[in-house]
Amino acid sequence: MAKKRISIKDIAKLAGVSSPTVSRALHGDGRMSSATRNRIIQLANEIGYTPSLVARGLVTQRSHCVGLVVPTFADPFHSEVAQGIEEEARRHHYSLFLASTGVDPARELAVVRTMHGRQVDGIIVSASRVGNQYAELLHDTGLPIVLINAHVAGNNIHSIYHDDYKGGCQLVDHLIERGYRRIAYIGNKRGGQIDVERRRAWIDTLHAARLPAALAVNGPNGRLQGGSIAAEQLLPQAQTLWGAPPQAIYCYNDTMAIGAMAVLRQQGLRIPTDVALTGFDDIDVAAFLEPPLTTLRQPRHKMGVEAMKALLTLINEESNPVPPQATIMQGELIIRHSA
Amino acid sequence: MAKKRISIKDIAKLAGVSSPTVSRALHGDGRMSSATRNRIIQLANEIGYTPSLVARGLVTQRSHCVGLVVPTFADPFHSEVAQGIEEEARRHHYSLFLASTGVDPARELAVVRTMHGRQVDGIIVSASRVGNQYAELLHDTGLPIVLINAHVAGNNIHSIYHDDYKGGCQLVDHLIERGYRRIAYIGNKRGGQIDVERRRAWIDTLHAARLPAALAVNGPNGRLQGGSIAAEQLLPQAQTLWGAPPQAIYCYNDTMAIGAMAVLRQQGLRIPTDVALTGFDDIDVAAFLEPPLTTLRQPRHKMGVEAMKALLTLINEESNPVPPQATIMQGELIIRHSA
DNA sequence: CTGTTAGCGCGTTCAT
DNA sequence: ATGAACGCGCTAACAG
Secondary structure, three states: OOOOOOOHHHHHHHHOOOHHHHHHHHHOOOOOOHHHHHHHHHHHHHOOOOOOHHHHHHHHOOOOEEEEEEOOOOOHHHHHHHHHHHHHHHHOOOEEEEEEOOOOHHHHHHHHHHHHHOOOOEEEEEOOOOHHHHHHHHHHHOOOEEEEOOOOOOOOOOEEEEOHHHHHHHHHHHHHHOOOOOEEEEEEOOOHHHHHHHHHHHHHHHHHOOOOOOOEEEEOOOOHHHHHHHHHHHHHHHHHHHOOOOOEEEEOOHHHHHHHHHHHHHOOOOOOOOOEEEOOEOOHHHHHOOOOOEEEEOOHHHHHHHHHHHHHHHHHOOOOOOOOOEEEEOOEEEOOOOO | OOOOOOOHHHHHHHHOOOHHHHHHHHHOOOOOOHHHHHHHHHHHHHOOOOOOHHHHHHHHOOOOEEEEEEOOOOOHHHHHHHHHHHHHHHHOOOEEEEEEOOOOHHHHHHHHHHHHHOOOOEEEEEOOOOHHHHHHHHHHHOOOEEEEOOOOOOOOOOEEEEOHHHHHHHHHHHHHHOOOOOEEEEEEOOOHHHHHHHHHHHHHHHHHOOOOOOOEEEEOOOOHHHHHHHHHHHHHHHHHHHOOOOOEEEEOOHHHHHHHHHHHHHOOOOOOOOOEEEOOEOOHHHHHOOOOOEEEEOOHHHHHHHHHHHHHHHHHOOOOOOOOOEEEEOOEEEOOOOO
């Protein structure tokens, strides 16, 4: 079944010209009689010619592909970021390689290596677990890389990230303003630096208000189950510590918050009357829950677009290298009814 | 900054051998002194050689890439399918090109064309809007294609899809068994053939029970807002028709059901006491809602895996072409508390 | 205006 | 056991 690809040569033969002529005709390049040009173009359409971007990339050393590396597809946050990236990529006639890492650093490295083998022009890594190591890769290969939401020390690599610390402070401040004092944290064991930042916001803000950051539980992952499991562990601990449930729970992200909500309801606790709850990210469903979730909105789509723009700049300016630059984006506190 | 790629030749020069020798050494191919082989492999690692899969693909005519085409990333259903596809792809050392169509047939065609130009070995299209047209493409290019959840007439193309009709019947049957009689449908204007199947199940099942399929409203899309908008239109129409809300609403998918739930609550209607509700797909959050959503579980992950397996078979058996085949998968009725 | 030559990086014959 | 030559499909550099 595998028809042989029809190539530039085939149409050259048919048109009675040489292959470079065909190439030029199709590119609108160079000066040539519009007679032959039209004839060639017409011919190409007739026999259904599709240029091989692979071969082209091999000679131009530009594949017009970029790699996108995410922890998992099944996360609404990354999906939306990816959507932004893809839009911007398509706008510039770039294709996307996609790979997931499963939050496994080794796999992340392997994936990036494969992408390099695929001759991608650049790579975007979201929520990297090995951020620092890219400096070396960058040095060795010159492969443009942009990191999304990886707080990398040293700051020697392009990155664009959300100000989680500040966002977390806004969230916790809001809880304090509402009068809650026993504020617990549900963290994500696999959240890496992101978890660190959000947790730090919690600790610092509570301390600033002379409140204790006394109770935190880490879920095994950042998904729904992760939130449920954390909540199940949290409640008895609160009972031991305070003789009562926490007045508020500040969650690692919206998804875990949803997982926690289910457990709270199951235990007969009402939200926010008995326990208030906040999320992080403002994923789409957040507004549709009962009660609607108070959270911190990350400009996910825009972050994707900006990351892709930054990458394209790196790709096109490789003659005069742009110094590594960290773009930090601000979120927005979204107050709904869960807290 | 763009370091020139280090190639097989570079390491040949360093090892004092010819490039074919290096190629063979790296492939474990042919017979050769394990001394030189080891030396070459070591050398390759030292200088950080990464083979160009592009060049390799050009000569072997096999890129080890497949294209994945989805309507949008921001849909939990497709995300999970994609996850399955990616896992199976990685298992076979295949990379994934990803593109979204935005449910635009023209863009879908353009995207597939680009993928062909990228020399992908095959393509998986999820929820295609132009299913029939692939037969022609297949005929012209011999490019293996597998369709997911595109009910294509004529059945002349490989596809794997979920039995939406049967699933829909189960759902509506369940509603009838629970004693609901005024059962409305919230459809998806952009749902294409999928909407047709699910709607048909609703109509047929109601008729079989001598109940009228009297009220259906289409949301503008299959997302949360789509569900909300549909519900807002549905309620007054039900009032006109029945002088009361519907007793149950059978929704196009879980996401729209969530959108509808929010509206129902807003209008003071309790679920399922006042209005029962069903979804479709069993996306992850479905079980975590209040109330947990009764729905029909599609084996999303497995569908992805199976699609990729089917595609790989097509790719590897292209000498003796496999006849087009439709694999139909059965879902599972998940009864929770919303109906 | 167009054809010739060369080469991107690799794998695959053939020779040796 | 290894090297020389060729070609995958395309574009870039020169010729003419």
